[in-house]
Each structure stands twice: as C-alpha cells, then as structure tokens.
Amino acid sequence: MKALKSVLKDHRLVTILYLQELALFLAVFIPLTTWFHAASSKTYFGTFFTVDFFPEILAKGSGLLAISTFLILTFLFFFLLRIFLMGGIFDSLIGKYAGFPHFLHESAQHFPRFLILFLVYSIPLLILTAIAGKTTGSIAQNSPNQAMPVTMMLVSRSIAIILSIVFSFWHTNARFKTILNHKTKFSLAIRGKFFLGFAAYQLASVAFLLLFTWLSVQFLTNAGTGLMVAGFLLMQIGLYVRNLLKLASYKLLS
Numbered sequence: 001m002k003a004l005k006s007v008l009k010d011h012r013l014v015t016i017l018y019l020q021e022l023a024l025f026l027a028v029f030i031p032l033t034t035w036f037h038a039a040s041s042k043t044y045f046g047t048f049f050t051v052d053f054f055p056e057i058l059a060k061g062s063g064l065l066a067i068s069t070f071l072i073l074t075f076l077f078f079f080l081l082r083i084f085l086m087g088g089i090f091d092s093l094i095g096k097y098a099g100f101p102h103f104l105h106e107s108a109q110h111f112p113r114f115l116i117l118f119l120v121y122s123i124p125l126l127i128l129t130a131i132a133g134k135t136t137g138s139i140a141q142n143s144p145n146q147a148m149p150v151t152m153m154l155v156s157r158s159i160a161i162i163l164s165i166v167f168s169f170w171h172t173n174a175r176f177k178t179i180l181n182h183k184t185k186f187s188l189a190i191r192g193k194f195f196l197g198f199a200a201y202q203l204a205s206v207a208f209l210l211l212f213t214w215l216s217v218q219f220l221t222n223a224g225t226g227l228m229v230a231g232f233l234l235m236q237i238g239l240y241v242r243n244l245l246k247l248a249s250y251k252l253l254s
Contacts, residue, residue: 003248017082025236087114136155208238212237216234
C-alpha cells in the first residue's frame, strides 16, 4: 500500500499517462465510430451492434484499407509515445516529479535505451507465449477428451499471464537500472517479496480495466446519448485506475 499511496501523492504521473491514453481513445473511437455509421446502411441492423452489423460493413469493403492504415499508424505513434513518456515516468518514480520540462528532457534522453529494452524483453515474451499457445492448441486438437480444448485454453491463458508478469518484472528492473547507470542495463533477477507485490498490482490493474471495459461496452452498444456518455466515462475511470495500479507496481521496485 505504501507504493500506491506514494503514486497517489504524485498523481501528475498518472494523469500524464491517462491523458496519453485518452488521446489514443479519442483518436481511434471518433473516426472509427464515424466510419462504422457511414459504411453501414440506415437500417436497424446497420445502426446497432447486432450480429449483422460487422458482416454488413465487411461485405461492402468501403474504406477498409484506409481505416486499417489509419489505425496502424495511430497505434504505432502512440506506442512510441508511450515508450518515450516512460523515460520521464521512471525518472520521476526514482525521485520526484520536477516539472514537465524536466520530465520531457528525461523522456528524450532515455527514449533510445527504453526502446531497446522494450524490444529485448518483448520479443522473447512473444516467442514463448506463441510456443505455449501452439503446444496447448496441439494437445487440445489431438486429445479425445471433449473438455480438453477448454482446459488447454485456460492453461494457455495462465501461462501467458505468468510470462507477461515475469518479463514485465525484469523489464521494470532493467529500466530503473538503466536510469541509475545512465546506460542500457538488463535484469533477470527475481526478488520474491517484491515480485509477489508487483504481480498483485499488475493483475489488479488488468482485472480493473477488463471490468470497466466490459461495463463501458454494455453502455456504448445501447442507444441513447446518456448511455454513450456513461460508457465513455466508465472507460476513462478504467484507464485512470489501471495506470494508477501499474505505476504502483513500478514504484514498488524503485
């Protein structure tokens, strides 16, 4: 709880990450919604998210290449922006937030190193997750047990979660070491007590976001301006608290 209280006191870091995700949400949600409604017919099935909504749009194929290119470039930009911001975030977690100009300076200084760290830890994670998924999928397909596909799916998801937490723990330690040493450093150490606390915060952040995303979708897929506003607000709460919990997990290792 000490890490969470510390992040709450320096809520500006959470706000910076939240504003970046809000910008991404708006940059994707507004154009995508406009395109959906422009591409769909003005029938019941084309106005609401029913089973015929997406097949209707995909069958037309109107603007699919343009919207796909837009989404890819948008996510790439915000992905790089997040890595950029993490330099200032981790520098502030080690000490304290010293103002936005200093934050931007540290972000720019550490961006190349943080990009290298992201690639070093993400590529093996993706490979191991893919191997686990392929292995469990093969077991499910070749088993006469009808319950095996569900069991293997749960096993695959559990392995993916465990791997993600372990690699995130190493990645977080490496980012702190990199800032302290002013050069790229790596880490493969597991410290029991800190790892359990880190894992708890990480799992809580994912669970909270999934819950509020589900609630948001329930509102956004219903007619009515009030419900749409409520769905939008629920999504923002989910994003903000998710960032709060993730920063608490990082602070635990600072």
